Amino acid sequence: MTPSPGTVEEAQQPVPTPPAGAATNAGGLGDRHRLRRAKSATSLTPISGLGxxxxxxxxSLLVLIPLTAVLVQASAAGWSAYWDALSSPQTLAALRLTIGTAVLVTAVNVVMGTAIAWVLVRDQFRGKRLLEVVIDIPFALPTIxxxxxxxxxxxxxxxxxxxWANTRVAVFLAFLFVTLPFIVRTVQPVLLELEHEVxxxxASLGASRLTTFRLVILPSLAPAITSGAALSFCRAISEYGSLVLLSGNLPYSTEVASVRIMSSIEGDKLTEAAAVASILLVVALIVIVVLDVISRRVARYA
Amino acid sequence: MHDTAAHRVTRWALRLIVIGYLLFLVIWPVALVAAKTFSNGLAPVIDALRQPEVIFAFQLTLSAAFWAVVINTIFGVGISLLLVRYTFPGRRALNAMVDLPLSVSPVVVGLALVLVYSGRTGWLGQSLEQAGLQVIYAPPGIIMATAFVSLPLVIRELVPVLHEIGTEQEQAARSLGASGLQTFVRITLPAIKWGLIYGVVLSLARSLGEFGAVKIVSGGVAMRTQTATLLVEERYQQFGVVNSITAYTAAFILALIAVIALIIITSLRPRRETSQ
Incomplete structure (x- = not known):
């Protein structure tokens, strides 16, 4: 196997990538080999064109048309109706709670995710392999x-x-649980690749460990941490299943955006549901663009 | 590097913080669910599993997940080959778009499918209903919602592998007169085998556990459109020990499947590497 930048990362990664974390890894930084145009790529033949x-x-039938329908439904009744749906106090409270908690959880993940990745890569102790499986459990476990x-x-x-059931702490814990693997799994492969020599x-030039970490290690991890944080934020604001039994879904208190959408759907207020959904959808699109930009930038320096 | 006492303390502190964090966030809560399921012994668990609603829910979940995985596997292999081996206008956009389903809230997925496929008001649903195909509140809707949320997983696994293996062997096979299908079955498929299996296990795990999107498109009627995850929700919210044990039993089985899938994946990964 000839080691190209992409293959080294794949091969050196002894850990299982988790369900969505597979996406995280490949999507974050491993993306460079997807985007690198294969030299041998050919133009379409009639059969591959048909495929x-x-x-x-x-x-289109499964993803693009339905997602477009959400945006169309949201705008169907005009801007003022769209704005009314979003600016109702209950919706605003839900959006504020969702985004505020997601920011907080992402901040915790930036610190803890990096720490966990560090321990998994640099530390050696019995049962470390078990921790690898534990990290992936939040991905594999059904949200309910x-x-x-x-x-x-x-x-x-x-x-x-x-x-803490039916309190905002429960919302925080649920977000923290479901987003646990994202930063760990984006930072881990980069940390593995990092050269000890640097x-x-x-250190030999007299830098303390803290200085080395701050000036040498952290800058190399920054793109991975950023893409992990983006994915973690995106996952948090879209969370629904784990909150159903846990947070009580109390309006103005523990009701998050996706629960708000669900109750609008159940009340047959599809336009209202679509308005809130459009916000989540736009955030998801922004995250995808941000990740694309990051992986492009990393590919350039690699 | 010199391992001074201060460094050793930092290392131990970091290790303890990480293990403590995971203990309180994941290990202890998951262990408690297992303990609660068997808190009254094995008999109530077996009784719970004998209920027709439970059997039906797991059968529906398995069959929906099966079809979703079949669709995603065929689609995933095709799209991955197209993205890696061919150039066409819009390739980069498609490459970014196939990841979209992972970032979209399950509730938004459900809403999106209802808006298009609802027999009452949907863009396409009305004509499909007239043609005799009910999608929403029926198994096709459950399969579509499940396929939507797990769509990128196979592609995510295959694209890097396809890049790695290159095209030399495929080109050699073609130049020796093998047809496209023969090349795929004899050369490409064995090379991507582990990536494919890995992607399929991931999709299956994700499909069995889908909740939010399925809740919206299925309606969750017991014995008709109630999947295992919907059963957990319904039973947990009802009163009584039997319902509670049933909820915990179904949850335990779903968790068990998830952990088994993880273990399979863990053991597959190194094999996949040595196979290259």
């Missing part, structure tokens, strides 16, 4: 089960003696 046609029709799981430690019958050089 592309069929694939595009299915993709995630809610039940958190409820058992932080709910009414908590062995810790706390009861750190040793910095």
């Amino acid at each position: 592309l046609g069929i694939a595009l029709i299915w993709f 089960v995630a809610g039940l799981v958190l409820l058992s430690l932080y709910g009414a019958s908590s062995p810790l003696g706390v009861n 750190e040793e050089a910095a």
Whole structure:
């Protein structure tokens, strides 16, 4: 195997990539090999053209047309109706809680995710392999089960003696749980690739460990942390399943954006639902563009 | 580097913080669910699994996940080959777009599908209904919602592998007279085998656990459109020990499947590497 920048990263990564984390890894920085135009790529033959046609029709029917329908439905009744739907106090409260908690959770993830990735890569101890599986559990676990799981430690019958069910702490915990793997899994492969020589050089020139970390390691991790943070934020604002049993979905208190959309759908207020959904959709699109820009920039320096 | 006492303290502190964090966020809560499921012994769990609603929900979940994975596998292999091996206008846009389903809220997915495929008001749903195909509140809708949320997983696995293996062998096969299909089955498929299996296991795990999108498109009627995750929600919210044990049992089985999928993936990854 000839090591190209992309293959080294793939090959050196001894850990399983988690369900969406597979996307995280490949989507964050591994993207460079997807985007690097294969030298041997050819133009379409009649058969591959037909395949592309069929694939595009299915993709449109499943993804593009339905998502367009959300935007059309949101704008169907005009700008003032759109604005009214978004500026109702209950919706505003939900959006504020969702975005505020997502920012907070992403900040925690930036610190803890980097720390976890560091320990997984640089530290050696028994049971480390078990931690690898534990990191992936939030991805693989169905979200409704995630809610039940958190409820058992932080709910009414908590062995810790706390009861955070139906509070904003529950929203925070649920977001924290479902976003756990993102930054860990984007930072980990980059940390594995990092050359020890550079750190040793910095140390031999008299830099303290903290200085080395701040000036040598952190800049190399920054793109990975950023893309992990973007994915983590995006995942948090779109979370629904784990909150259903855990947060009580109390208006003005613990109701998040996706729960608000759900209750609008159940009340047959599709335009209102689509208006809030359009906000989430736009954020998702922005995140995809940001990730594309980051992976492009990383590919340029690689 | 010199391992001074201060560094050792930092390392231990970091290790303890990380293990403590994971203990409180993941390990302990997950263990508690397992403990609660079997808190009254094995008999109530087996009784719960004998309920027709539970059997139906798991059958529906399995069949919807099966079809979603079949669709995503065929689509994923095709799209990956097209993205890696061919050039065409809009290739980069498509490359970015196939990731979209991972970033969209499941509730938005459900809403989007209802807006297009609802038999009452949907853009396409009305004509489909007249043609006798009900999508929303029926299994086709459940399959579509499931396929939507797990769509990029196979592609995500295959694209890097296809880049890595290159085209030399495929070109050699073609120049020796192999047809496109023969080349794919004899050369490409064995080379991408582990990536494909990995992607399929991921999709299956994701498909079995989908909740939000399925809740909207299925309506969640017991014995008709209620999947396993919807059953967990319904039973947990009902009163009584039997309902509660049923919710925990279904949740435990879903969690067990998820952990088994993770273990399979963990053991596949190194094999995939040595196979190259």
